[in-house]
Amino acid sequence: MSAGNISRPAAGRRLPRAAREAQMLAVAAEIVAAEGIHATSMDDVAAACGVTKPMIYSYFGSKQGLIAALVERTGTIMMAGLMAMAHVPDPAERFRRTVTLLVGQLYEQKANWQVILAAMRGEGPATDQARGYRAALIQITTITLAGLAPPGVAEVIARRVVSPYAYAIMGAAESGSEWWLRTPGVTREEATATALKVVDAIIDLSRRDLAAV
Numbered sequence: 001m002s003a004g005n006i007s008r009p010a011a012g013r014r015l016p017r018a019a020r021e022a023q024m025l026a027v028a029a030e031i032v033a034a035e036g037i038h039a040t041s042m043d044d045v046a047a048a049c050g051v052t053k054p055m056i057y058s059y060f061g062s063k064q065g066l067i068a069a070l071v072e073r074t075g076t077i078m079m080a081g082l083m084a085m086a087h088v089p090d091p092a093e094r095f096r097r098t099v100t101l102l103v104g105q106l107y108e109q110k111a112n113w114q115v116i117l118a119a120m121r122g123e124g125p126a127t128d129q130a131r132g133y134r135a136a137l138i139q140i141t142t143i144t145l146a147g148l149a150p151p152g153v154a155e156v157i158a159r160r161v162v163s164p165y166a167y168a169i170m171g172a173a174e175s176g177s178e179w180w181l182r183t184p185g186v187t188r189e190e191a192t193a194t195a196l197k198v199v200d201a202i203i204d205l206s207r208r209d210l211a212a213v
Contacts, residue, residue, distance in 0.1 A: 021059055021069075024049050026111075029070055033114035037067060064126070071119050071126040074112040075133040078105060082140055091147030092203050098144070099173075099199050100192055106177055107188040114181055117174065134170060141166040148203065149210040157213060162206045169202050 015023065028045045035044070042063055046053040060066040081101045088094035106113050119130035145162035146155055173195075180191050 017059075024051070024056065024059060025070055025073055028066055029111040029115055032067070032070065032118070033111035037115070037118050042066070067115070067119065068126045068129055070112065070115045071130050071133075074109065074116045075130070077109070077112075078102065078133065079136065081105060082137075091144050094147075095141070095144050095203065096196060096199055098140075099195050102173070103188065103192045103195050106180065107191070110181060113177060117177060117181075120174065134174075137173075138166050138170050141169060145202070145206045146210075148207050149213070153210060153213050158210055161209050161213060165202050165206050169198065172198055 024045070027048050028040075031044055031048055032040045040063075042053050042056050045066065046056045049056070056066070060069055082098060085094050085098045085101065088097055116130050116133070119126045120134055121127075142159050142163050145165055146158035148162075149155075149158035176191075176195065176198075180186050
């Protein structure tokens with residue numbers, strides 16, 4: 001997909017800075033998702049946005065700043081969704097709802113997720129930032145799975161027991177997300193059902209190992 005194929009924002013209308021920035025990020029995400037982080041230029045983004053390159057630089061400072069802003073936007077939405085699940089008392093149900101939410105975000109914001117996944121792979125300047133969100137996801141998953149421990153198991157021990165499963169499901173989530181994004185015809189419902197099968201398997205394994213402590 002070239003910059004010419006991206007839907008441009010309406011020209012000739014003065015927008016508040018925050019609205020203009022959001023508009024630019026939405027267009028930039030589509031370009032980066034299609035072309036890749038390295039292949040995307042600020043010229044591409046400016047042309048697709050219908051603005052000058054100096055305006056892009058005035059908002060983001062550099063290409064690195066633009067990619068960082070894209071990663072931060074997706075990561076912030078993701079973390080807000082995770083925090084909204086904190087009220088669910090049962091750890092297993094919280095885990096299922098969280099994964100369902102994340103699959104939904106993936107389908108609703110495909111371009112944004114392609115950017116953050118590319119950054120996690122090391123394809124660009126925001127790698128550390130993206131991997132910070134990955135680390136937060138692993139930590140939250142570890143805490144959630146540790147909550148499945150029977151009474152009397154110390155939390156520090158429970159976390160150590162389930163930590164490999166938290167890393168395993170993060171790897172599966174990244175690989176699964178890449179596959180879903182690149183495979184036409186996979187519906188949100190199908191992706192959710194597949195993800196929940198993996199979640200239930202991880203829950204069962206965690207409970208088994210925690211019960212053996």
